[in-house]
Amino acid sequence: MLYEDLEELLNEYNWDDGFETPKEILINPYCDLALALKIFYLADGFAYLEGAAEKSGLSEWKQFINSLYNNILDNKYKESGRQYEIPLTKVQKHKFRKKQIPEIFLTDL
Numbered sequence: 001m002l003y004e005d006l007e008e009l010l011n012e013y014n015w016d017d018g019f020e021t022p023k024e025i026l027i028n029p030y031c032d033l034a035l036a037l038k039i040f041y042l043a044d045g046f047a048y049l050e051g052a053a054e055k056s057g058l059s060e061w062k063q064f065i066n067s068l069y070n071n072i073l074d075n076k077y078k079e080s081g082r083q084y085e086i087p088l089t090k091v092q093k094h095k096f097r098k099k100q101i102p103e104i105f106l107t108d109l
Contacts, residue, residue: 022039036072045069086105
């Protein structure tokens, strides 16, 4: 599956169907940092960065989002020159910087 196919699959994906399809996209060799960040934020990465995982009873979500967060930090997904605009306002980015959230989650590609 090519990058464009992965992106189309993600854009058409219904998140009520669980995490299997996003997991398949993330293990695909064409998955890059831009696509991984997009999946992170579509999977409610904002709530994760706010600390909702500790309070959440959604164990499957917690496992998925925590694993993705760590894989992004561990540079599992490389930059490919594709762009992704982080879906946060300047104020949200500022608040997360004060909480020492890593820049990779706050900087547009």
